[in-house]
Amino acid sequence: xxxxxxxxxxxxxxxxxxxxxxxxxxxxxxxxxxxxxxxxxxxxxxxxxxxxxxxxxxxxxxxxxxxxxxxxxxxxxxxxxxxxxxxxxxxxxxxxxxxxxxxxxxxxxxxxxxxxxxxxxxxxxxxxxxxxxxxxxxxxxxxxxxxxxxxxxxxxxxxxxxxxxxxxxxxxxxxxxxxxxxxxxxxxxxxxxxxxxxxxxxxxxxxxxxxxxxxxxxxxxxxxxxxxxxxxxxxxxxxxxxxxxxxxxxxxxxxxxxxxxxxxxxxxxxxxxxxxxxxxxxxxxxxxxxxxxxxxxxxxxxxxxxxxxxxxxxxxxxxxxxxxxxxxx
Amino acid sequence: xxxxxxxxxxxxxxxxxxxxxxxxxxxxxxxxxxxxxxxxxxxxxxxxxxxxxxxxxxxxxxxxxxxxxxxxxxxxxxxxxxxxxxxxxxxxxxxxxxxxxxxxxxxxxxxxxxxxxxxxxxxxxxxxxxxxxxxxxxxxxxxxxxxxxxxxxxxxxxxxxxxxxxxxxxxxxxxxxxxxxxxxxxxxxxxxxxxxxxxxxxxxxxxxxxxxxxxxxxxxxxxxxxxxxxxxxxxxxxxxxxxxxxxxxxxxxxxxxxxxxxxxxxxxxxxxxxxxxxxxxxxxxxxxxxxxxxxxxxxxxxxxxxxxxxxxxxxxxxxxxxxxxxxxx
Numbered sequence: 001x002x003x004x005x006x007x008x009x010x011x012x013x014x015x016x017x018x019x020x021x022x023x024x025x026x027x028x029x030x031x032x033x034x035x036x037x038x039x040x041x042x043x044x045x046x047x048x049x050x051x052x053x054x055x056x057x058x059x060x061x062x063x064x065x066x067x068x069x070x071x072x073x074x075x076x077x078x079x080x081x082x083x084x085x086x087x088x089x090x091x092x093x094x095x096x097x098x099x100x101x102x103x104x105x106x107x108x109x110x111x112x113x114x115x116x117x118x119x120x121x122x123x124x125x126x127x128x129x130x131x132x133x134x135x136x137x138x139x140x141x142x143x144x145x146x147x148x149x150x151x152x153x154x155x156x157x158x159x160x161x162x163x164x165x166x167x168x169x170x171x172x173x174x175x176x177x178x179x180x181x182x183x184x185x186x187x188x189x190x191x192x193x194x195x196x197x198x199x200x201x202x203x204x205x206x207x208x209x210x211x212x213x214x215x216x217x218x219x220x221x222x223x224x225x226x227x228x229x230x231x232x233x234x235x236x237x238x239x240x241x242x243x244x245x246x247x248x249x250x251x252x253x254x255x256x257x258x259x260x261x262x263x264x265x266x267x268x269x270x271x272x273x274x275x276x277x278x279x280x281x282x283x284x285x286x287x288x289x290x291x292x293x294x295x296x297x298x299x300x301x302x303x304x305x306x307x308x309x310x311x312x313x314x315x316x317x318x319x320x321x322x323x324x325x326x327x328x329x
Numbered sequence: 330x331x332x333x334x335x336x337x338x339x340x341x342x343x344x345x346x347x348x349x350x351x352x353x354x355x356x357x358x359x360x361x362x363x364x365x366x367x368x369x370x371x372x373x374x375x376x377x378x379x380x381x382x383x384x385x386x387x388x389x390x391x392x393x394x395x396x397x398x399x400x401x402x403x404x405x406x407x408x409x410x411x412x413x414x415x416x417x418x419x420x421x422x423x424x425x426x427x428x429x430x431x432x433x434x435x436x437x438x439x440x441x442x443x444x445x446x447x448x449x450x451x452x453x454x455x456x457x458x459x460x461x462x463x464x465x466x467x468x469x470x471x472x473x474x475x476x477x478x479x480x481x482x483x484x485x486x487x488x489x490x491x492x493x494x495x496x497x498x499x500x501x502x503x504x505x506x507x508x509x510x511x512x513x514x515x516x517x518x519x520x521x522x523x524x525x526x527x528x529x530x531x532x533x534x535x536x537x538x539x540x541x542x543x544x545x546x547x548x549x550x551x552x553x554x555x556x557x558x559x560x561x562x563x564x565x566x567x568x569x570x571x572x573x574x575x576x577x578x579x580x581x582x583x584x585x586x587x588x589x590x591x592x593x594x595x596x597x598x599x600x601x602x603x604x605x606x607x608x609x610x611x612x613x614x615x616x617x618x619x620x621x622x623x624x625x626x627x628x629x630x631x632x633x634x635x636x637x638x639x640x641x642x643x644x645x646x647x648x649x650x651x652x653x654x655x656x657x658x
Contacts (some may be wrong), residue, residue, distance in 0.1 A: 046638050159489055159491045162488045273640065276640040297598055309373060
């Protein structure tokens, strides 16, 4: 599980300078550094961390086949109509945004790719458990620092990692289609708890009204919340229902502005924890690629050490030798 | 994101002594330490790491509603008929094994819970991204060390975390039902790649034969593999098809015995990486719960530090002060 070899990147300062000047290719290179768990990312994040005003982070999730990508495609268009700068981060490996469309419903993204106000990127990491949600958070902060007004994150929201990724979103839109399921399955997947807005897409199909009723009933069952998730009907492939969706997204953002300081404190703690964990994870990845780790692994292979004894020896050795500047450097 | 307070546990040596003497309550306490990311787990894993002979680790995964829990219930019975000691680790939070059945299909587990040769446990972690798959690996090693012949891991196999957990399994059984989906959705979820055995459960329903044909066709499409996943039909709720399933599970285990040394080397590297990452993650969790972290977080809250500056200061301070024995201690 060695990490990718470090890319031959320009000096970090040069990349950051170009990033600040609005160069999208520098942004893309920095995202690649994050994907590769490059140990220099920490210092880079420290310098580029977004200040007060930040773009709105909207998560779009739901089962495969719900039409998330088509919906996002239309949302981009609607937002661009309002002259907002939009970034899309696709985490779903089967998304057409990630180049992984399997069902032939590939969205025509060409126009968006040419649009200066739009940035589309897929994200993948490997090796470190938990690395994907940590990386997502960092990329979102970079995109905010780059002054996008909206950052859309697309996941197939069906597992633990996907739910963790949605923690990064301020507003979470859960997309379903009439046949994708009864409300109980939704509840099981944990989507009910995270949804700020429900979308029933492909609403011209049978069962859309019933699903809407069920979702409203389920949402009403839970504890009273200051924000009750609305359920919207869309037909993204016909461009229908996008304006009302954007209005609800805005309404939720305005709602968040009045969130309590308790929420703010919790967000700060999450952000700090994530920064510490991400920095530490990169450090460990680098360690595991080093000569000392290789030597210890050889001893595990021949049965002279068990993996936990080897782990202790590796981490002790590092704690012993490390100069404080090795963190982030 | 502070971790749970450390449980008032007996001294670790005492727990380990009871574990070695076959005391299931000691096993259960050690699993709780792993769930809580207790920093003492590292030394404990080092001492209790299983030696050569190990129980067979079988992953059981598939979409919610596929009948995994009923199938596992029957598998336990079949394996107990052969006098094998069986442990079940339920990662799926909606599993009846985790106490989370929502659909009313709660399995009667009472008899198994009374059986000395059976151990059933659910597993949950919080806080550290990636913590769940690392914890699963450690609990599996403990269960092997406790001399279970079979360790069954149940997940709802639909996300990145769930797929990562299946890495720990030696033999992965993917369970589906006729209505749960066409083969393309399976492929998208990444299940096709990880399946060693397919089970079409509730095979008395319409479409079972067609799904079986599709799965065989999909499996045949991929690159030629030394092991071609069989597709079995079961009706777990009627106890049908379990013996053939157990035969295929055994056949796959025998197949693995002849795996190349290349596989062995890769498994060693994974195990070593996981041990290093898990140990480091526990260390970071402890750090984040400490006084220095609280002080730095306060500075983040008032805007005097950004999260990455605070993370660097925390990790630098530790690298500076740490005595090597702090790892694992």
